[in-house]
Amino acid sequence: MTEQRRPLISGNWKMNLNHFEAIKLVQELSYAVSRDDVDAVDISLHVPFTDVRTVQTVLEADKIPFFLGAQHCHFEASGAFTGEISPTMLAKLNVAYVLVGHSERRQLFGEDDEMCNAKIKAIIAAEMKPILCVGETLEERDAGEAETIVTSQIEACLQGVKAETLEGFVIAYEPIWAIGTGKTATAADAQDMCAHVRRVFAKLYNTELADSLRVQYGGSVKPANAAELLTQPDIDGALVGGASLDAAHFAKIIQYRLAE
Numbered sequence: 001m002t003e004q005r006r007p008l009i010s011g012n013w014k015m016n017l018n019h020f021e022a023i024k025l026v027q028e029l030s031y032a033v034s035r036d037d038v039d040a041v042d043i044s045l046h047v048p049f050t051d052v053r054t055v056q057t058v059l060e061a062d063k064i065p066f067f068l069g070a071q072h073c074h075f076e077a078s079g080a081f082t083g084e085i086s087p088t089m090l091a092k093l094n095v096a097y098v099l100v101g102h103s104e105r106r107q108l109f110g111e112d113d114e115m116c117n118a119k120i121k122a123i124i125a126a127e128m129k130p131i132l133c134v135g136e137t138l139e140e141r142d143a144g145e146a147e148t149i150v151t152s153q154i155e156a157c158l159q160g161v162k163a164e165t166l167e168g169f170v171i172a173y174e175p176i177w178a179i180g181t182g183k184t185a186t187a188a189d190a191q192d193m194c195a196h197v198r199r200v201f202a203k204l205y206n207t208e209l210a211d212s213l214r215v216q217y218g219g220s221v222k223p224a225n226a227a228e229l230l231t232q233p234d235i236d237g238a239l240v241g242g243a244s245l246d247a248a249h250f251a252k253i254i255q256y257r258l259a260e
């Protein structure tokens with residue numbers, strides 16, 4: 001077993017912050033995070049499309065070692081898709097990671113596993129890394145179906161995706177009932193499901209690839225619960241919504257090691 005997975009802590013800004021506010025937050029965060037932090041943890045910022053170019057410029061001009069991320073993209077490279085943004089457009093702006101299948105996209109914008117599958121292939125083809133989001137609703141958890149749902153999401157979203165393209169792949173386990181609600185899965189429940197995600201991935205591919213898979217937990221991660229969640233053996237990072245909009249809070253999550 002290789003237990004050398006580098007944690008990835010991702011801030012999902014959702015539909016918040018214009019490009020001026022984005023500059024301020026990135027700069028505040030860069031002051032709050034130390035060299036030791038970025039040596040220990042990868043950090044990605046998933047900003048709204050209108051902030052991507054601006055944040056790219058700030059990161060590159062000030063040599064801030066955060067990865068640029070997006071929250072969504074289309075699966076075609078170009079064409080008549082009014083309102084959409086293509087993977088190649090994002091890649092051109094040095095976007096490194098793109099969220100796929102976030103529950104808000106699934107629930108509010110009809111994104112299904114088939115679309116996620118096409119997006120994953122397109123993002124990889126554009127030489128970026130997808131972060132595939134999976135997770136169950138409260139009803140599904142109460143009905144004892146959480147593992148089945150997560151398994152079927154992973155299997156469907158990775159249909160036909162070749163092992164050799166999955167180096168450095170990231171799956172974010174986000175129980176839908178924990179997103180933006182202040183409710184967090186217990187560290188034990190989160191660990192169990194993240195271990196399940198790794199087992200499903202190992203079965204689809206192989207143990208070596210599954211050992212290198214980074215599994216994030218997401219859903220009301222905050223400074224107070226980050227250390228407990230992030231020190232679980234199968235949790236390799238966090239996908240953080242609300243708390244990533246506050247530089248001090250997000251920096252504390254990134255510095256979870258110091259709270260141990």
Ligand code: PGA
Nearest residue numbers: 179180219220240241242
């Ligand atoms: P939250 O959002 O941290 O505000 O619960 C997490 C997410 O939606 O990725």
